Amino acid sequence: MSPASGQARPMRLAFVGASEWMERYHIASALRLREEGLLELHGIWNRTREKARRLAGVYGIGRVYERPEEIVGDANVDGIVVVVSREAAYEILVRLTATRAPILCEKPAGDTPEQARSLGELFDDRGLVGFNRRFAPIVEQFRDRIVGCSGPPYLAECTFARRDRRDPRFITESGVHAVDLLQWLLGPVRSVDPSAIGGGPPAEGRSAADPHTAQSRSATGVPLSRRALLRFESNVEAWVSFLPRVGYASERYTVHVPDRTLQLDYGGAYLDSDRSRIMVRRHIAGSEPQVEQIDDRTTDPLESGGFLGEYRAFLDHIGTGKPVRSTFRTAARSVELSHEIEQAEPLASPRKVDRK
Numbered sequence: 001m002s003p004a005s006g007q008a009r010p011m012r013l014a015f016v017g018a019s020e021w022m023e024r025y026h027i028a029s030a031l032r033l034r035e036e037g038l039l040e041l042h043g044i045w046n047r048t049r050e051k052a053r054r055l056a057g058v059y060g061i062g063r064v065y066e067r068p069e070e071i072v073g074d075a076n077v078d079g080i081v082v083v084v085s086r087e088a089a090y091e092i093l094v095r096l097t098a099t100r101a102p103i104l105c106e107k108p109a110g111d112t113p114e115q116a117r118s119l120g121e122l123f124d125d126r127g128l129v130g131f132n133r134r135f136a137p138i139v140e141q142f143r144d145r146i147v148g149c150s151g152p153p154y155l156a157e158c159t160f161a162r163r164d165r166r167d168p169r170f171i172t173e174s175g176v177h178a179v180d181l182l183q184w185l186l187g188p189v190r191s192v193d194p195s196a197i198g199g200g201p202p203a204e205g206r207s208a209a210d211p212h213t214a215q216s217r218s219a220t221g222v223p224l225s226r227r228a229l230l231r232f233e234s235n236v237e238a239w240v241s242f243l244p245r246v247g248y249a250s251e252r253y254t255v256h257v258p259d260r261t262l263q264l265d266y267g268g269a270y271l272d273s274d275r276s277r278i279m280v281r282r283h284i285a286g287s288e289p290q291v292e293q294i295d296d297r298t299t300d301p302l303e304s305g306g307f308l309g310e311y312r313a314f315l316d317h318i319g320t321g322k323p324v325r326s327t328f329r330t331a332a333r334s335v336e337l338s339h340e341i342e343q344a345e346p347l348a349s350p351r352k353v354d355r356k
Contacts (some may be wrong), residue, residue: 010034011315012042014071014101015061016092017083018051021106025132026083027059029307038315042077045070047088068092072099079104079318083130086173090115094122103127104314108176109331113339116332128314128324129331131180133266135309138276138296142253142264143185145280151258156186156238159252162270165244170223171342172335175242178251179230179341180334184325185255187234192337194228194344228341242341248272259283267296268305276304 013030015022033039043063046052052064065071071080072095080099083106084092090110096103109129110116133139146153160178167173183189223244230238250273251266260282267273278294298304310326317324 010037011039011078011318012076013039013079013081014043014045014065014074014077015041015055015081015083016045016068016071016096017106018044018046018048018055019083019085022081022083023055025302025305025307026081026106027055029302029311030081031059032302032308033311033315039311043071043074068095072096077101079314082106086111090119093119097122102314102318104130104310105328106130107180107331108172108335108338109328110335113332113336116328116335120327120329120332123328125323125327125329127328128310128317129326129328130310131177131184131326131331131334132306132310133177133181134184134326135306135313136266136276136304137298137306137309138278138294138304139181139264139266139306140309141294142262142278145262145278146185146255146257149257149260149262152234153186153236153255153257155256156182156236157252157254158182158238158240159243159250160241161243161246161251162249163246166222167244168223169342170244171226171242172338175341176334176338178240178242178253179338180326180331181253182230182238182240183232183330183334185253186232186236186238188232189230189333189337190233191231192228192340193231194226194341196224196226196344196346224346226341226344228344230337240341268301274301 030039030041034041041059041061043065044052044056044061045065045068049064055061056064071077079101080096080103082089082092082103086108089105093103093105093109103123104127107130108116109119158178160175162174225244226242228240230240232238249271251271253264253266255262260280263279265273265277267276276296280292282290284290296304302308313324316322
């Protein structure tokens, strides 16, 4: 019996993919929980077999599969972890649909909204999509504070900024985290009003004042800054700014309720700070705001980043069928919204009026 959970035996996981992200976060999290007697690293498959063999040898993974279908046929597999590129995810997940074992898939599940919706229908609420921020302890605390306020939120803001990120799919690859987290904090989104706002260094050979600069950057693959107004079913409105090429890297989520403002500065990989904190400003008529600061005291990046929480939730889902907070259906909605924001046309430039 597992000493940490009381389950009859450790859950046996099979891994699909052998990337640096798989090794750095997923294998590392699994190893930590293996030490607690919660799981076994049962097998692994990767398109490049040598990479799978290396991870199997280094981390004591029991079996290297020849094909994904061998995982489906392995009756000893309790759960499957899929960490592959967004381009490959859909094909591989479809090949795994016959499995009885729940799947933990790294975000995003699918390369397009159509693929994401299809996977949502195929897997429904079976399995978990790895939007790790939903499982970070500081984010859970932030959400609890919002829920515990005397009145509901009426306005939110988010800035999702990175330095010199040139991925033309910056929002659907990275910014989707903000879209997904806002839905966990504030509920389902009813509609989105997006626009592209430029906001990066001028394209080579053009001045910043050139009205065609924004379009040129987009055409050459350099991502535009974008802004979106999200309207939630709860009647909250949220302004979200995506800034791929600025002089800092941060994520800030601000939620306004009638008597206070709650702010989360999220820290972690690819951000200026690896530590998160919450600021709560309480507004009292006729006096200075009362300010409370809550620092993230978790020093383990796997714990503070939500990766260990994600795996614990996945193991609980395997063992008991307990619903998870990040399903293929919720992930599909995040992909849809992110894609809509990313496809927004640049704001029209003012035109000179001929007054002759």
